[in-house]
Amino acid sequence: MTRWLTDDELQAWLKLAGVMLKLSPALDSQLERDSDLTHFEYLCLAMLSEDEDHTLRMSQLATKANASLSRLSHVVKKLEARGLVVRTPCADSRRVTMVSLTEEGWQVLVAAAPGHVETVRCLVFDGLSPDEVDQLQKIAGHIVSQIDGANLSSVRR
Amino acid sequence: MTRWLTDDELQAWLKLAGVMLKLSPALDSQLERDSDLTHFEYLCLAMLSEDEDHTLRMSQLATKANASLSRLSHVVKKLEARGLVVRTPCADSRRVTMVSLTEEGWQVLVAAAPGHVETVRCLVFDGLSPDEVDQLQKIAGHIVSQIDGANLSSVRR
DNA sequence: CCAACATAGTTGAAGCATCAAGTTTCTTGG
DNA sequence: CCAAGAAACTTGATGCTTCAACTATGTTGG
DSSP states (O other), X not given: OOOOOOHHHXXXXXXXXXXXXXXXXXXXXXXXXXXXXXXXXXXHHHHHHHSTTSEEEHHHHHHHTTOOHHHHHHHXXXXXXXXXXXXXXXXXXXXXXXXXXXXXXXXXXXXXXXXXXXXXXXIIITTOOHHHHHHXXXXXXXXXXXXXXXXXXXXXX | OOOOOOHHHHXXXXXXXXXXXXXXXXXXXXXXXXXXXXXXXXXXXXXXXXXXXXXXXXXXXXXXXXXXXXXXXXXXXXXXXXXXXXXXXXXXXXTOEEEEEOHHHHHHHHHHHHHHHHHHIIIIITTOOHHHXXXXXXXXXXXXXXXXXXXXXXHXX
C-alpha cells in the first residue's frame, strides 16, 4: 500500500522541490558572474579554509562538501589547474591524497565571500525570524540524516 | 559592509546546502533505477497530469516545474521522442506550443508514482511533525518567493 | 500604421555531474 | 602469511543544464 502524501505534505514538498530547482542555479549564477566559481567549488574552498592547516584528505572534503569522491576529484583537478588548490600525497598512507588551499585560492575565496554571503542572506534569510532559522536548521538536518541513513541501510544489505 | 551570517544562520545554511546537494541525486537515482525517469522529467509529467486536459503551454509548464524554457524544451523533446508527451501548435496564437501527456505518458507516471512518493516520504517526511511540515512549507515558500522577487528586480532595471 | 520592443520557443555548444570501471594500497579472516 | 575484500582515489564516457544566439510571432507607443 502506498503511503500517499497528505495535502499539506504535498504543498510543502512542491515548495521544497522549488527551492532545489531554483536556489542552486541562483547561487551558481551570482558566483560565476562575480568570481568565476561554481557554488560547489566555493563550498570546497570554504571547507578547506575552515581547517587550521587549510588542508584535508579528499575523502574528508567529500564528506564536508556533501559530494561523491568522483565529483570532488573532477572539481579538485580543475581547481588545481587554476592554482587555487594543490594535491599532495600523504606521508602516512599512500592511498590518501591531501588537498590544500593555496595562497591564491585563499585570496579568491576571501574576495568571493562577501558577494556570496550577501546573496545567501537576500535569498534565504532576509525575512526569516530567528525561530524560523532554527526550524530550518532542524528540518534540513533531519532530511540530510534520513538520506545518509538510507544510503547506509541500502549498502548494508 | 558585508552582513555576515550569524552562527545559527551559518549552521542552517550548511544544512540546507546539504539538502540541495544530496536530495536531488537521491531522488534521481531512485526514479532512474525504477522508472527510467529523471526527477525533473517526473515533475513535468506530474504537472501535466494535474491539468484537466493533461495539456499546458510550454511556458505554463515551465513555471509550474520551476524551470527555464530552454531546459524544458530539451526535456520535452526527449519525452516526446519516448512517446510520453506530444507537442501541438496552438490554434489561438501561433507562437505558443501546447504539450500534452499521452496515454503512455500517463501510464508511466502512474507506474512511477508509488515508488517516488514512498522515497519522498522516507527521505523528507518520516519523523517530521505536522507542525514541522507546516514550517517547511512556509520557509521553503518564502525562499522561492525571494528568488522570484530577486529575478524580477534584476530584470526590471 | 509601423518600428521597436516583448513574448514564446528552439537549438547547438560548452561545461558539470554521474556512473561504471579501473588502479593502487590497506586490512583481515583463516 | 596471504588471499580476498575493502578503502581511497582517478578516469572516460554519457547525459543533463545552462548560456547565448536565433526565429517567429504578438503588442504598443508615437
